[in-house]
Every structure is written in structure tokens, then in C-alpha cells.
Amino acid sequence: xxxxxxxxxxxxxxxxxxxxxxxxxxxxxxxxxxxxxxxxxxxxxxxxxxxxxxxxxxxxxxxxxxxxxxxxxxxxxxxxxxxxxxxxxxxxxxxxxxxxxxxxxxxxxxxxxxxxxxxxxxxxxxxxxxxxxxxxxxxxxxxxxxxxxxxxxxxxxxxxxxxxxxxxxxxxxxxxxxxxxxxxxxxxxxxxxxxxxxxxxxxxxxxxxxxxxxxxxxxxxxxxxxxxx
Amino acid sequence: xxxxxxxxxxxxxxxxxxxxxxxxxxxxxxxxxxxxxxxxxxxxxxxxxxxxxxxxxxxxxxxxxxxxxxxxxxxxxxxxxxxxxxxxxxxxxxxxxxxxxxxxxxxxxxxxxxxxxxxxxxxxxxxxxxxxxxxxxxxxxxxxxxxxxxxxxxxxxxxxxxxxxxxxxxxxxxxxxxxxxxxxxxxxxxxxxxxxxxxxxxxxxxxxxxxxxx
Numbered sequence: 001x002x003x004x005x006x007x008x009x010x011x012x013x014x015x016x017x018x019x020x021x022x023x024x025x026x027x028x029x030x031x032x033x034x035x036x037x038x039x040x041x042x043x044x045x046x047x048x049x050x051x052x053x054x055x056x057x058x059x060x061x062x063x064x065x066x067x068x069x070x071x072x073x074x075x076x077x078x079x080x081x082x083x084x085x086x087x088x089x090x091x092x093x094x095x096x097x098x099x100x101x102x103x104x105x106x107x108x109x110x111x112x113x114x115x116x117x118x119x120x121x122x123x124x125x126x127x128x129x130x131x132x133x134x135x136x137x138x139x140x141x142x143x144x145x146x147x148x149x150x151x152x153x154x155x156x157x158x159x160x161x162x163x164x165x166x167x168x169x170x171x172x173x174x175x176x177x178x179x180x181x182x183x184x185x186x187x188x189x190x191x192x193x194x195x196x197x198x199x200x201x202x203x204x205x206x207x208x209x210x211x212x213x214x215x216x217x218x219x220x221x222x223x224x225x226x227x228x229x
Numbered sequence: 230x231x232x233x234x235x236x237x238x239x240x241x242x243x244x245x246x247x248x249x250x251x252x253x254x255x256x257x258x259x260x261x262x263x264x265x266x267x268x269x270x271x272x273x274x275x276x277x278x279x280x281x282x283x284x285x286x287x288x289x290x291x292x293x294x295x296x297x298x299x300x301x302x303x304x305x306x307x308x309x310x311x312x313x314x315x316x317x318x319x320x321x322x323x324x325x326x327x328x329x330x331x332x333x334x335x336x337x338x339x340x341x342x343x344x345x346x347x348x349x350x351x352x353x354x355x356x357x358x359x360x361x362x363x364x365x366x367x368x369x370x371x372x373x374x375x376x377x378x379x380x381x382x383x384x385x386x387x388x389x390x391x392x393x394x395x396x397x398x399x400x401x402x403x404x405x406x407x408x409x410x411x412x413x414x415x416x417x418x419x420x421x422x423x424x425x426x427x428x429x430x431x432x433x434x435x436x437x438x439x440x441x442x443x
Contacts, residue, residue: 020436
């Protein structure tokens with residue numbers, strides 16, 4: 001039996017005479033004769049067309065991406081253009097706090113109230129000139145302050161009497177640990193021992209090795225000073 | 230003036246013949262497409278009424294689901310309307326339209342290939358076919374035809390979409406090879422080969438189903 005009505009003549013293709021081929025042809029004939037009526041109407045299609053044409057089509061990505069990219073480019077360029085050539089911190093005048101070296105004093109008052117002054121003298125009328133000198137670690141008693149290099153950052157080393165007594169080092173200490181010599185024992189009253197006057201705390205900053213011995217801060221405090229006697 | 234009359238009559242006669250030809254060609258698909266391109270929606274309505282059943286049949290055979298087929302039918306005519314300016318007169322309008330339908334239906338069939346939910350639709354279709362379909366003298370033959378129709382429909386649903394398309398276009402819609410070649414974009418020889426392979430695949434599938442059936 002040929003497949004289909006007259007197509008087998010055209011193609012030369014034949015279905016076999018087997019039962020499967022006959023059944024397939026029977027099924028195809030039945031499907032071909034099956035009435036199929038769609039429920040799609042022209043009104044529905046018209047509404048769909050109107051809906052598709054009236055709704056604004058989606059804009060392509062470049063429509064919104066271009067202005068955004070342009071804005072970002074302008075903002076980036078402005079950021080580069082406005083940025084100063086030198087950092088602000090370098091452009092400002094330097095004022096380095098320094099403390100005069102503490103001379104050997106016999107009294108607590110001179111040692112406990114070191115004057116903090118600026119490396120560059122403040123202009124007249126400026127707040128810095130009118131402000132009273134800072135009192136660094138005034139209540140603690142023993143203070144060791146020194147100025148570093150001219151123009152460099154100040155190194156302020158303060159030690160309270162309790163620290164000196166216990167041998168603790170403040171975390172702010174800029175000197176290496178091996179360069180700080182502290183008393184292992186708490187200072188004794190002067191009346192009991194004269195050797196306590198030789199208890200000197202030498203604090204060598206790392207900058208001292210660079211700038212010389214002149215910039216070293218030497219704190220000499222006697223037991224009398226430490227105890228306020 | 231007298232010499233001009235025969236020429237005028239000739240022109241008039243030619244005009245009458247041309248009008249008649251134009252009137253006949255006005256009803257063609259291509260003429261309706263030209264009118265629709267110029268904004269005549271009535272011409273597109275006529276195209277829709279003329280081809281909607283054919284479009285629906287192809288979509289239904291490809292998907293096996295009535296709702297999917299109706300969606301595809303609407304989508305196909307919507308696409309056709311939106312792309313009327315792309316239609317070229319070299320091909321027939323039906324070829325161009327069926328190409329749209331087969332593309333949509335093939336995509337839908339690939340997506341729905343895993344669903345395997347054709348049984349309910351087939352049952353509904355069988356009921357319709359039994360009430361509306363052709364009547365035969367022999368009830369047993371009617372029953373066998375119905376069973377085979379459902380079996381072939383189920384086997385079609387399990388075929389790959391490219392095989393299914395060949396069976397639908399050639400054996401169900403009875404398109405000639407030339408038109409199928411225009412639809413799928415290949416040569417006539419290529420279409421014949423594809424149809425042959427699709428028929429073999431269908432026969433093997435039906436054979437497997439018959440062996441499984443007690």
C-alpha cells in the first residue's frame with residue numbers, strides 16, 4: 001500500500017505491507033479528517049495588535065546607558081581636575097611642637113611644667129600665639145619631652161612617676177625598648193640614698209641617631225623630684 | 230481623430246482586461262498583503278479568515294494542546310502583521326506564514342517536550358472526533374481508526390520537533406515538497422530525505438507503542 005493518496009507516486013516511497021504501516025496510514029488519515037476549528041477571533045487579534053502597538057516599546061539599553069556613562073565620565077574628570085596637585089597637609093605651614101630640653105632642675109615645678117612651643121613662631125594675634133602653652137602631663141610629675149628634627153614630627157615622651165616607679169613604658173614611647181633604661185626598683189627617698197640622684201632616664205629617640213646628640217632628650221630626675229620633695 | 234479612435238478603443242479594451250485581471254488579483258494573498266501594508270486592516274482581516282484554520286491545524290499538530298495552538302495562532306498573525314514590510318513577493322504568502330507558525334510551534338514543542346501532558350488533550354480531542362468526525366458503516370472500523378489516530382498523535386508528540394514538522398507538513402497538511410522546501414529553507418531533495426526519515430521514525434515509534442499495548 002502506498003503512503004498517502006498520490007504522494008507515494010511522486011516520491012517513490014512506499015510503506016510496507018506490514019500491519020504497522022497500515023495502521024500508521026489509518027491513523028494519519030483519521031487525523032487528517034479530524035475537524036479542527038480554532039476559537040481565535042479577529043477581535044481578539046485586533047485587541048492584541050492594539051495592545052502591542054499602543055504600549056511603548058522597551059527602550060534599548062543604550063538609551064539610558066549613554067547618559068549614565070557620560071555623567072560618570074564627567075564626574076570622574078571633574079574629580080581629577082579639582083583635586084589639588086599637592087596634598088592639603090603638605091600645603092599648610094608646618095608647626096611642630098617642641099619642648100625645650102629639660103635641664104637639670106632640682107625642683108619639681110620646672111620639670112613638671114615644660115613649655116610646649118611651636119617650631120615656627122606663631123604670628124601675632126593668631127590663636128596659637130594667644131593660647132597658653134600646653135602643659136603636657138602636668139599632674140604626673142616627671143615628664144620627658146623633646147623635640148625631634150626641625151620640621152619633623154614631635155616626639156613627646158611622658159612618663160608618670162608611677163610608670164617610672166614600676167618600670168613600665170608607655171605605648172607612645174618612640175624609643176626602642178633596649179634604649180630605655182629604667183630603674184628596676186622604685187626610687188627611694190633622698191634621705192635614704194644619695195645614689196638615687198644618679199638615677200637617670202635616658203630616652204634616646206630613633207631620630208636622635210639621625211640628627212645627632214644635640215636633639216636628645218635627657219631627663220634627669222632625682223628621687224626628690226620623683227617624690228616631689 | 231479617426232486614427233486615434235482605434236488606439237483609444239485598444240486602450241479601453243486593454244483597460245477592461247486589466248481591470249478584470251486586477252479584480253481577480255485583488256483577491257490574491259499578495260494583493261491583500263499590499264493593501265494591509267498601506268493601512269487597510271480589512272485586507273488583513275481577510276487574510277486572517279482565510280488562513281487561520283490552516284495555521285491552527287499546524288500549531289495543534291505540533292504542540293498537541295489546543296490552548297497552546299490558539300496562542301501560537303494569535304502570535305503568528307500578530308508577528309505577520311508586525312512584519313508585513315519584511316514580506317517579499319518572491320515566496321507565497323502562505324509559505325511565509327507557515328514558516329512563522331512552524332518556528333513558533335517548534336519552539337513551543339521543544340519547551341513542552343518534557344511535559345508529557347498530552348493525554349488529557351488527546352482524550353478531549355478523541356471525544357470531539359467521535360462526535361463530529363467522519364462516520365463509517367462499520368463501528369469496529371471506526372473504533373480502530375479512532376484508536377490509531379490517538380496512537381499516531383501520541384507517537385507524533387514523542388518525535389523530535391524536526392521529524393514532527395515533516396509529518397505535519399507533508400502527511401497531514403499535504404504540502405508539496407517545493408513549498409516545504411521554502412518553509413524550512415532547504416532543497417527539495419533535502420526535504421524528501423527529511424520526510425523519509427521522519428516517516429521511519431514515526432513507524433518505529435508506533436511499533437514500539439503497539440508492542441507495549443497489551
